[in-house]
Structures are given as structure tokens and as C-alpha cells.
Amino acid sequence: MAVASKKIPAPDLVSVQTALLSVSDKSGIVEFAKALHEMGVRLLSTGGTHKVLAQAGLPVKDVSEITGFPEIMDGRVKTLHPLLHGGLLAIRDDEEHVTAMKAHGIEAIDLVVINLYPFEEVRAAGGDYPTTVENIDIGGPAMIRASAKNHAYVTVVTDAADYQEVIAALSESKGKTPYALRQRLAAKAYARTAAYDAAISNWFAEALSLDMPQHRVIGGVLKEKMRYGENPHQSAGFYVNGDQRPGVATATLLQGKQLSYNNINDTDAAFELVAEFPPEQGPACAIIKHANPCGVATGSSLVEAYKRALACDSVSAFGGIIALNQVLDADTATEIVKLFTEVIIAPSVTEEAKAIIAAKPNLRLLTTGALPDPRAPGIVAKTVSGGLLVQSRDNLVVEDLDLKIVTKRAPTPTELEDMKFAFKIAKHVKSNAVIYAKNGQTAGIGAGQMSRVDSARIAAMKAEDAAKALGLAEPLTKGSAVASEAFYPFADGLLAAIAAGATAVIQPGGSMRDEEVIAAANEHDVAMVFTGVRHFRH
Known part of the structure; x- marks a missing residue:
């Protein structure tokens, strides 16, 4: 009462x-x-x-x-x-x-x-x-x-x-x-x-490993009130919850104006993606626009990784977010400032690189001290009318998965590496997602389409545009590996990827028509592996 x-x-x-x-x-x-x-x-x-x-x-x-x-x-x-x-x-x-x-x-x-x-x-x-x-x-x-x-x-x-x-x-x-x-x-x-x-x-x-407790409360402390949210008519604030996971919430802003709501959302997406590539295994760069990658690549140096990532879709990269998995050096900074960029986030930065970035005072430069662990547990939450959706973080990595070869032809070592590379990226692309990759570089990315076939076609189209911009005789999808973050419900999506030049496919499997899809791969002498794990991202 x-x-x-x-x-x-x-x-x-x-x-x-x-x-x-x-x-x-x-x-x-x-x-x-x-x-x-x-x-x-x-x-x-x-x-x-x-x-x-x-x-x-x-x-x-x-x-x-x-x-x-x-x-x-x-x-x-x-x-x-x-x-x-x-x-x-x-x-x-x-x-x-x-x-x-x-x-x-x-x-x-x-x-x-x-x-x-x-x-x-x-x-x-x-x-x-x-x-x-x-x-x-x-x-x-x-x-x-x-x-x-x-x-x-x-x-x-x-x-x-x-x-x-x-x-x-x-x-x-x-x-x-x-x-x-x-x-x-x-x-x-x-x-x-x-x-x-x-x-x-x-x-x-x-x-106590309570997966879903009866009562779930999510709290935070206002770090900064923002000018507006996704759009100017929406109010917004950035709250932190004390989690010390390296990222945009714990980063140090070395220069540039206040990050916007969209900047923070995109920067988080970029840094979580580049963290899939451990720095001890070599340089990597991810370029994000509207929470989706428009280019990801590894390289023998950080500047090479950046250039290869940019080559995938230099048009979309304009005004994007750049995430690096190693120390930002002067050579890489020199290349980055040639393009209008909103944010750079990296574990650290050299003094020479700082001086170069300083020539662009509006460019935000963030350092985190380390990369987040992609295998670490955690929760993610999303509000819905009248409630809150809470789930564990998608912390599965492709190196830990049991890949099953399902076609007559096994992938070559190079194809297998490109498959894994593409599947890492698929985890961070809005569904439906299709990613072509070749030699540690994205060739084309199709994101957020209602049809997986459309995603495959858009990614191929992006690859063709990139090839023309670079003066290449053919797009990098020729001889590429293609990743789908969920299973192919029909063979048409696979056939669209094969038409673009893919020779190896990685996908979760589990469709009622898996046999039909496998048969189509065999018919075109394409190697295919199943991961048994999907990476929906909405």
C-alpha cells in the first residue's frame, strides 16, 4: 500500500x-x-x-x-x-x-x-x-x-x-x-x-556467472553532454560505466573538437574491428563509415596497411574513421592527412606523427594505450519500446572455430588465410554481409542489404569501381575469398560471388539447402568451408 x-x-x-x-x-x-x-x-x-x-x-x-x-x-x-x-x-x-x-x-x-x-x-x-x-x-x-x-x-x-x-x-x-x-x-x-x-x-x-539475472540494471556516469544525437533534433549524452576495456570511452583525446554521437559510435565500431588483428601479427587498418567498414587491410608496414584499406573504397572513406592496431607513425600520418578524416584511433602515436596531425586541427586523434581483447566476455544492450535487449558480446574469433571443408576441392593455404581474414570482417559488418578479400585486403564489402544476393552484387560493384580508380585490369574479386556472415539460403548468393571471381567461400552453413549450395560450389571448382557459427549484426 x-x-x-x-x-x-x-x-x-x-x-x-x-x-x-x-x-x-x-x-x-x-x-x-x-x-x-x-x-x-x-x-x-x-x-x-x-x-x-x-x-x-x-x-x-x-x-x-x-x-x-x-x-x-x-x-x-x-x-x-x-x-x-x-x-x-x-x-x-x-x-x-x-x-x-x-x-x-x-x-x-x-x-x-x-x-x-x-x-x-x-x-x-x-x-x-x-x-x-x-x-x-x-x-x-x-x-x-x-x-x-x-x-x-x-x-x-x-x-x-x-x-x-x-x-x-x-x-x-x-x-x-x-x-x-x-x-x-x-x-x-x-x-x-x-x-x-x-x-x-x-x-x-x-x-557468479549468472547469464541472465532476474533484474538487470545498466548504469553510467555522464562523461559529456553532446551537441545532439544522430540528428540535430535529438539530444544526446555520452555515459561511461567504469569498464576499462580499451576503446573510445577510455581513450585520450590528443587533439580535435568534441566527438559527436555518430563519431563515437563509428569509432567504437572501427576499433573493435581492428582489434581482431593482434599487433604482434603485423600492422592492420580499418576504415569505417556509418558503422560499416569501407576498407580493411593488413600490410608489411602500417602505411601500407592504410593504403591497401583505402584502395577498397576511397570514395566512401572520405570523412570516415581510421582505426590502427599499432603505433601511429609519421609515414602513416602523412598519408592519412591527405584525405579528409573525422577521427583516428590507435594504441599510441609518435611525436613526429602528432606534429603532422596537428596541421589538421579539426581532426580528432585518440589514443587508447592498448587494443581491446576480442575474446573478452561482456554484454551489449539495446533499448526497445518498453524494454531492454541484453546479450553477451560476440566474442568468438575465427581462429578458435572448427572449420569444416565441405567441397571436393580444399582451399589452398592462401585461400584459407583470405577466408579467415574475410570472416573476421564479416563479424563487424551489418547484416546481410558479404565480403571479398584477397591477400589480406578487402576487395569489396556489401553491407546491410535485405537480400544476400544484393550484398554480393554491391560488394562486386564496389570492387569494380576500385579497380577503375586504381587503373587495374580487373577487380580484386578475381581469385578472391568471399565470406558470408550467415548461411546462403539458396545457391544464388554463392553464384553471384562466383560470377564476381571468388574461388573460395567461408560461411556458417546450416541451411536446408546446404547440399544445393555445396553442389554449386563443386560445379564451379570452388572451395568452401563451414564455420558452424554465424555473426549476425543488426
Whole structure:
């Protein structure tokens, strides 16, 4: 049954006479407390915060002096007490509450400053199970939620970034805070505890291998508010969840203006794709446009890998995202700046390359320190009307698959390598996807078509356009390997690829008409392997 409200109107300005400060992150807390003290605010505190404030010469009272109960159990129990929570939750204009406060010796607390145990940081750093559990804050969230509920009278601060605004409000209103500020800080407080609990519940799901827990909450912290979303009429923000996976969320922006919503989406797609190619196995480059690759290649050097990737579709690459799996060097940077590019992302960059990129001040340059592990577990989520679709990350890699030769002719070693190369890329192309590859270079990419036949034809057409642009006698699809991220439901898609010049095919298999497709491959002396795994991407 819902609890009825007494409908006591909230006052606008509320005087701050007593403040409770209990923070894990001590940044700026001494300066904030000094400002409060200078305004005549009485200071209460706990444990480590009390020690820091006392050492700074501030007159601060330990909460144990209020409760008459010492901090015990390694600090696990210190603020869970009626004398504190009564001071936070009491409605000052309710006669019954005021009477209870007097009867039990409860003093009002008007300002609460709390940030929580660093659970997210400990989790991200790979803390062991007991350490991670020990960094779950209990008293902090309880006080935050109590204060936020009673925001009609209590100002709750959970972020050091808000210290200056609170001090400014107190100065402007002669020691009082306005209701609008208290409302906004309360909303922020509940969002903070929600994200904190989400991190804890998701950690438990991972630690206990709970595939799909009964309740799934996904939280994040606003990293930056964006100018707009996919389109100018859509608002957008970039939230981070504490996952330290190398990528756009953890990258350092070395130069260039703020990334847009579409930039972030495309940069993530580009970096996850290039991470399929371990740097110790040689240079690789992926060029992305609208979340799909328009060229991917390996090479004997990074600049060669870039040039080969660009050759696949230099028209679409204009204004694209470039992802590299090795250190960005001067030779590669010199080539990249010849083309208008939105973003470059790489593990690191040389000083010479930085100087070259600096000549294009609007070009965003991101470094990550490392590549993400394509085999690492994780989750991906997508909103739908009224719900949330959550699945595990597609972390299968072609090197780990059991490839089955299903045709009379086995692929040559070169064809097999190109098959694997193409299938790696198919994993990152919107379905339906068809990718032609030859000698570690994409020859043509067909993405996002309703018909697999159309994808095969579009990829072949792109290869023909590239050949003309490069002055080649024939497109690279001649003698190529072709990958399909899902099975061929009919032989027509395979025949379109063969018509384009493919001599080897890699696909999941599993169609009711597999025998028909195999027969068509045999008839044209084409080698084909089944992976047993599909890579739908929507």
C-alpha cells in the first residue's frame, strides 16, 4: 500500500546550520568545509574525513559524539543510527516530527556531503572477490537516499564538482539553499546510488556467472553532454560505466573538437574491428563509415596497411574513421592527412606523427594505450519500446572455430588465410554481409542489404569501381575469398560471388539447402568451408 503524503509544502530557502561530511574521495573537501565553517555552519564528520578536517584545524565533531556509539567493525557500522537518520529525514514543518525530535534528542542535519566507497574503481582494477565486496558502501547510500528523499529541507551533495555551486548559493542567499538546487541535487543523488547499485549487481552477475539475472540494471556516469544525437533534433549524452576495456570511452583525446554521437559510435565500431588483428601479427587498418567498414587491410608496414584499406573504397572513406592496431607513425600520418578524416584511433602515436596531425586541427586523434581483447566476455544492450535487449558480446574469433571443408576441392593455404581474414570482417559488418578479400585486403564489402544476393552484387560493384580508380585490369574479386556472415539460403548468393571471381567461400552453413549450395560450389571448382557459427549484426 502506498504511503500517503501530508502535503506539507516545501519551503524555498532553507537555512544550513549543520553539515555532515563523510567522503571516500577527499578531493576539495577541506576547502569546502572551511567555506562552510566561515559561514557559521557546524561540522559533523566520520572516520577518515573527520581526521582530515581536524588536521586542517577545523572544529569538527565526530558523529560518534552525537550517537553515543563508537565506530565499530572496521567502519562497517558508524552512521546507521536513528539519531543521524532522524536528523536527515525529519520534516521540519511537521509537528509530529518536531515532537519526536525533541523527545529523542534528534538534531536536524541540513547539508549532507557524501561520496561512496570506490567500488567501481576496485572492480575495474580487477580486485579479488573479498576486496571488491569490502568496497560496497552501505551507510553512504542509506544517508544519501534519506537526505535526497527529504530534499524539501536537506541539501545532499554527492559530487565534488558541485561544491562551488553550493557555496555560491549559500553566499547569495545568506546561508540558505534554494529549493530548485535541492531538487536537482536530490535527483543527481538518486541517479548516483542507482548507478552504484547497478555496478554492484552486474559485478555479482559476472562473478557468479549468472547469464541472465532476474533484474538487470545498466548504469553510467555522464562523461559529456553532446551537441545532439544522430540528428540535430535529438539530444544526446555520452555515459561511461567504469569498464576499462580499451576503446573510445577510455581513450585520450590528443587533439580535435568534441566527438559527436555518430563519431563515437563509428569509432567504437572501427576499433573493435581492428582489434581482431593482434599487433604482434603485423600492422592492420580499418576504415569505417556509418558503422560499416569501407576498407580493411593488413600490410608489411602500417602505411601500407592504410593504403591497401583505402584502395577498397576511397570514395566512401572520405570523412570516415581510421582505426590502427599499432603505433601511429609519421609515414602513416602523412598519408592519412591527405584525405579528409573525422577521427583516428590507435594504441599510441609518435611525436613526429602528432606534429603532422596537428596541421589538421579539426581532426580528432585518440589514443587508447592498448587494443581491446576480442575474446573478452561482456554484454551489449539495446533499448526497445518498453524494454531492454541484453546479450553477451560476440566474442568468438575465427581462429578458435572448427572449420569444416565441405567441397571436393580444399582451399589452398592462401585461400584459407583470405577466408579467415574475410570472416573476421564479416563479424563487424551489418547484416546481410558479404565480403571479398584477397591477400589480406578487402576487395569489396556489401553491407546491410535485405537480400544476400544484393550484398554480393554491391560488394562486386564496389570492387569494380576500385579497380577503375586504381587503373587495374580487373577487380580484386578475381581469385578472391568471399565470406558470408550467415548461411546462403539458396545457391544464388554463392553464384553471384562466383560470377564476381571468388574461388573460395567461408560461411556458417546450416541451411536446408546446404547440399544445393555445396553442389554449386563443386560445379564451379570452388572451395568452401563451414564455420558452424554465424555473426549476425543488426
